[in-house]
Amino acid sequence: MARGLLVSDHPLLNDLYSFNLKAFVDLELMVKTSLSEALTVLRGGSQGDIIITLSRINDEDCGESIVDTLEELKADTPVVVIGERSSVSNTNKVYTLPPNLNVPIVVKKSAEILGVTAKDMMAKEVPDHYPVALSLMENFDVSPCEIFVLVSKTSTSGEFVKLCDSGAPFQGKVREYKEKGTVKLYIPSSERLKVVNQVSKIVIEKLDDPSLEPDDRIRATESGYDLVGGLLGEAKEVTPEVIKISKKCMEAVANIIKEVPRVKGLLLTILDNKTGYLYLHSVMGTYIARHIVREISWGSEEHAEKLSFVFFFHDMFLAPIFSKHPSLQFEEDVIFKEELSDKEKEVVLNHARLASEMIKTFPRCPMGSDAIILQHHGMTNGVGFTLDYKDDISPLAKVLIVSEAFVEELIRYKDANKGPDLEHVIEVLRAKFTKHTYKKIIDCLETISF
Numbered sequence: 001m002a003r004g005l006l007v008s009d010h011p012l013l014n015d016l017y018s019f020n021l022k023a024f025v026d027l028e029l030m031v032k033t034s035l036s037e038a039l040t041v042l043r044g045g046s047q048g049d050i051i052i053t054l055s056r057i058n059d060e061d062c063g064e065s066i067v068d069t070l071e072e073l074k075a076d077t078p079v080v081v082i083g084e085r086s087s088v089s090n091t092n093k094v095y096t097l098p099p100n101l102n103v104p105i106v107v108k109k110s111a112e113i114l115g116v117t118a119k120d121m122m123a124k125e126v127p128d129h130y131p132v133a134l135s136l137m138e139n140f141d142v143s144p145c146e147i148f149v150l151v152s153k154t155s156t157s158g159e160f161v162k163l164c165d166s167g168a169p170f171q172g173k174v175r176e177y178k179e180k181g182t183v184k185l186y187i188p189s190s191e192r193l194k195v196v197n198q199v200s201k202i203v204i205e206k207l208d209d210p211s212l213e214p215d216d217r218i219r220a221t222e223s224g225y226d227l228v229g230g231l232l233g234e235a236k237e238v239t240p241e242v243i244k245i246s247k248k249c250m251e252a253v254a255n256i257i258k259e260v261p262r263v264k265g266l267l268l269t270i271l272d273n274k275t276g277y278l279y280l281h282s283v284m285g286t287y288i289a290r291h292i293v294r295e296i297s298w299g300s301e302e303h304a305e306k307l308s309f310v311f312f313f314h315d316m317f318l319a320p321i322f323s324k325h326p327s328l329q330f331e332e333d334v335i336f337k338e339e340l341s342d343k344e345k346e347v348v349l350n351h352a353r354l355a356s357e358m359i360k361t362f363p364r365c366p367m368g369s370d371a372i373i374l375q376h377h378g379m380t381n382g383v384g385f386t387l388d389y390k391d392d393i394s395p396l397a398k399v400l401i402v403s404e405a406f407v408e409e410l411i412r413y414k415d416a417n418k419g420p421d422l423e424h425v426i427e428v429l430r431a432k433f434t435k436h437t438y439k440k441i442i443d444c445l446e447t448i449s450f
């Protein structure tokens with residue numbers, strides 16, 4: 001086994017590189033997320049057989065500092081620089097690789113430097129299985145790689161059976177498992193980046209297709225929503241991929257809202273759609289909230305836009321939990337469910353704060369949306385759920401809270417197999433939110449149409 005040093009502050013990259021290099025090249029990487037830590041390792045002489053570094057981290061030229069330090073120490077460890085923003089990029093002092101998330105290139109280059117041949121690589125153990133939401137796999141007509149199903153699980157390992165080979169039509173089988181209640185399928189871990197890329201591409205293409213029927217658009221957007229939830233749950237970071245997919249989804253939600261009423265009432269259309277609770281309540285909530293700011297005296301188009309953005313992201317950190325436990329519904333009850341692990345409950349309690357922190361790193365995030373997300377369960381610190389709705393939160397957070405409560409009531413009607421009764425729903429809301437500022441918001445709901 002070879003050892004090496006990876007210098008990168010990008011959590012997703014670190015995971016992918018570490019995992020893949022271990023699996024294919026048997027290279028064990030020590031990860032350092034800052035240049036200063038990396039230089040300490042170098043000075044201690046424990047960098048191993050190879051150094052892989054991002055060209056820059058923040059303002060620091062990592063490539064240059066590492067090369068200089070190695071020269072100073074008279075060490076000849078090979079250096080791979082990812083990206084072209086270092087002064088040593090594209091010089092003969094280092095190996096330069098493109099700055100994108102291209103795992104195969106990094107694997108190939110590292111194998112070449114370490115003298116690992118393709119034959120050695122083939123002989124390596126098959127890597128682990130990586131879980132993907134079944135709903136995402138529904139986007140493929142033929143399987144993008146081998147697909148597995150988990151048949152039994154112990155605390156340390158799982159037993160998998162192969163569902164199909166790469167390139168096989170597999171939708172029939174996916175439907176079969178879906179009906180049995182399976183929510184996750186598994187792919188070889190080495191294929192995961194390829195599959196994520198392909199799904200995003202398919203989802204984006206679908207969302208761009210103007211001829212898509214509203215029902216299909218709703219489902220395609222849900223795939224995007226799940227995809228963003230999965231990526232964020234894994235890396236807790238806004239990557240270019242996350243940005244691209246979320247933007248498309250928000251556009252699509254705006255289109256759904258614009259187009260659907262012509263066909264049939266929007267709320268009823270979405271309510272009838274077989275989508276997950278979380279996504280459903282986000283899209284419906286967007287519609288209700290936009291209606292409120294159109295009706296309320298101080299509302300503007302800018303508020304409507306902000307609320308669309310906020311609704312898309314406010315519960316994103318719950319998405320992986322809801323997709324694992326598809327029977328979950330109303331957020332406030334989730335915390336009491338026994339099927340959730342302590343760690344999952346922790347995320348539920350903190351999901352408003354987590355999303356609010358994440359959203360700040362989103363490019364051109366609408367002003368104040370982090371505060372609205374932080375307060376969306378009535379708590380000013382974004383932790384927990386309030387039972388007593390107070391006045392000390394932002395007006396748009398109140399709009400969001402009332403919209404969500406409205407949607408929850410509609411879903412209760414649906415669960416009871418009844419058509420919604422607007423008058424009754426409004427009564428329930430008035431009893432729940434007694435403060436004057438909420439009353440004005442609730443008044444706006446009287447003109448909503450289904």
Ligand SMILES: [Fe+2]
Nearest residue numbers: 314315331376
């Ligand atoms: Fe929430």
Ligand SMILES: [Fe+2]
Nearest residue numbers: 314315331404
């Ligand atoms: Fe929510």
